Amino acid sequence: MKFKKNITVILFLLSTIFGFSQTGSTKKLDKIIKRDYQIIECTISKISDKELEYSLPNESLQNVLNISQIARIDFSSGRSQTFDTSQNSNTPNNSSPVQTAANGEIKANTIAVLPIPYVNSDNQQGSEDMAKFAQNDLYNKxxxxxxxxxxxxxQDLRTTNSLLHKAGIDHNNIDDTPIEDLEKILGVDNIVAAKVSYTTATSTTSTGYNTGNVKISDNDKKAKVEDYSVANANTELHYYFTVYFDMYKNATKIYTQTRKPVFYFKDSWMDAVSYLLKRSPIYVKK
Known part of the structure; x- marks a missing residue:
């Protein structure tokens, strides 16, 4: 009886230790969402007016990040903190007054589609042609x-791009301009902003088969089979996209989502854009 009691105690202690280790291994992390759409999962140790200190999982090294680079923090407790991006010292229009739309008025219930940065995340190179194509695709949708x-x-796409051009804004610096300023420049109270990031990889598939030809020897009259192997190699280029999708109303973000397309084709990002648009708060099913 005493032996059984000891076994029970040991099993209880082991389950307690295992449960504690499981709890520790699933510790929730803080999430930093940067203005360039990068997400950092970490443990934040200190926040000041100018800097934030954090450590990555399983690391003790303290990293420092400038507050001006942060759009939002989702704390492990469930609380979120949004940062005023208009205070960023790197914005191109902070040294001069914002140029507003021609009539100086913001049209209610008007939405503008911003140029969509289309960036190869391997080398951080963007494509102006693809940025315009992606903007046009979303506009048409x-x-x-x-x-x-x-x-x-x-808002007509020509009007949008003309006003942005006059303000010195294009796909290269669109992310550095506060939404509040963009609404004034374009004269709209709604904005849809997106970004397409991608990497590429190649895969090779080979196909082969044997052909058997029968040959009769003149000497011994015996049949011999001569085999030949034929093989074809096909190389395919795969695209791995991440689409970032944001909507704003009166300078307030009302919708933000990220999606990776199911397929790896060159135009798969368009499917992700359609998916996110149909699930945005401005879209009503008929």
Whole structure:
């Protein structure tokens, strides 16, 4: 009886230790969302007016990040803190007044599509042509679904790009301009902003088969089989996309999502954009 009691105690202690280790291994982390859409999962140790200190999982080294680079922090406790991006000292328009739309007014229930940075994350190189193509694709999706986004009206793409050009803004620095300034420049109260990031990789598949030809020897009249192997190699280029999708109303972010397409084709990012648009708060199913 005493032996059974000891076994029970030992099993209880082991389950307690195992449960404690499991709890420790699933410790929730803080999440830093940077203005360039990078997400850092970490443990934040200190925050000041200018800097933030954090450590990565399983590391004791303290890293320092400038507050101006941060858009939002989602703490492990469940609390979120949003940072005023208009205070960023690196914005291109902070030294001069913001140029507003021609009439100086913001049209209610009007949405503008910003240029969409299309960036190879391996070398951080962007494509101007693809940025315009992606912007045009999203614009056309909104136009085609105009009845689903009523009462919003989509600002003409030429108007959007002309006003941005006059303000010195393009796909290279669009992320550095506060949304509040962009709304004033474009004269709209709604903005949809997206970014396409991608990497590429190649895969090779080989196919082969044997052909058997029968040959009869003149000397011994015996049949011999001569085999030949034929093989084809196909190399395919795969695209691994990440699409970042944000919507703003009166300078307030009302929707933010990230999606990786299911397929790896060159235009798979378009499927992800359609998916995110149809699940945004401005889209109403008919």
């Amino acid at each position: 909104l136009i085609d679904k105009s009845s689903n986004i009523f009462p919003l009206t989509v």
